[in-house]
Amino acid sequence: MHQDIEKVLIDEEVIKKRLDVLAEKVMADFEGESMVVVALLKGAVLFMADLLRRVPLSMEIECLNVASYHGGTESSGVVSFLDHTLPDVAGRHVLILDDILDTGRTLDAVMEKLKQQGAAEVKTCVLLAKDIPREEVMAADYTGFVIGDEFVVGYGLDYRGRYRNLPYVGILKQSVIG
Ligand code: IMP
Ligand code: MG
Numbered sequence: 001m002h003q004d005i006e007k008v009l010i011d012e013e014v015i016k017k018r019l020d021v022l023a024e025k026v027m028a029d030f031e032g033e034s035m036v037v038v039a040l041l042k043g044a045v046l047f048m049a050d051l052l053r054r055v056p057l058s059m060e061i062e063c064l065n066v067a068s069y070h071g072g073t074e075s076s077g078v079v080s081f082l083d084h085t086l087p088d089v090a091g092r093h094v095l096i097l098d099d100i101l102d103t104g105r106t107l108d109a110v111m112e113k114l115k116q117q118g119a120a121e122v123k124t125c126v127l128l129a130k131d132i133p134r135e136e137v138m139a140a141d142y143t144g145f146v147i148g149d150e151f152v153v154g155y156g157l158d159y160r161g162r163y164r165n166l167p168y169v170g171i172l173k174q175s176v177i178g
Contacts, residue, residue, distance in 0.1 A: 001163065005170040009152060010145055012167045015127075018144050022095065022125065023054035025142055026095065027113075031122070033093035035059040036119075040066055040110065042164065044100030046156040047127045047144075051097070062087035068106045079109040080089070090118035099156040100128040101140050108138060128169065145169075 041049040041063050052061065065082040067135050094114050101107055101124075111122050125142040132149045147169075154166030159177070 001166065003099065004163070004173055005154075005166070006173045008168050008170045009042050010155075010169040014156060015144070015168070019051050019054055022142050026051075026055050027057060030055075030057055030059075030093060030095065033121075033154065034091070035095065036087060036092045037061045037095045037097060038087055038089070038110070038114065039063050039097040040099075043125075043156045043158065044097045047099055048097050051125075060087075064110065066106060066110060068103075079106050081109075081113065085102050086117055090116075090141060091120050093121045094119045094121065094123070094125045094151060098124070098126050098140075100130065100152070101126045101143070102130050102132075107140065110140075120178055128152070128157075129174045132167065135161060147152065 027034060035057055035061055037048070039045065039061065042065075048061070052059075064087070067080045067082060068078065096107060096110055096114070098107055098110075107124050107126070111124065114122050123141040124138070126140045127144040129140060129143045129146050130149050131146050150171060151159070152169050153163035153172055154169045156164050157169065158164045159172055163172070
């Protein structure tokens, strides 16, 4: 797997240090609230596990299965909700976790859905955000790292379902993307 990587963009140690900082911010903002974390499958799984271990607050953890890329390297622009039921967030303070904010459509769609379900507050947290011009698109409330407009894998992020288990964020060799 490692041989398919052209370059490591953010290594494991750097990610872990940044998670300490994000966790402190989340702690400060959610302390004393009725908290529900909604992690977006499957990209946020590694991020969720490592971040939430650092947040010793009382919380519920839910996962939501959404898709926007459909296996390629470009966002399709359509966000599909793949679950039959949504988590019960009425009156709760929600923190949505995702791996990356690209066009922002995924976070936007999930945020709207959870607000419609009666959430008292919805905040968003991403490991990565792409540094691309965004006019109306929201920024996340908590961002781990801002990266360039390039396709990355690892630490939850996939290419055609693979590479999520890399402990770092990296760029694939062109020969792999083909
Ligand atoms: P958005 O709706 O365009 O913000 O896309 C967000 C989703 O697209 C993320 O949850 C990822 O699953 C996927 N995505 C966006 N950029 C990348 C990337 O560089 N590598 C892998 N997946 C990505
Ligand atoms: Mg994905």
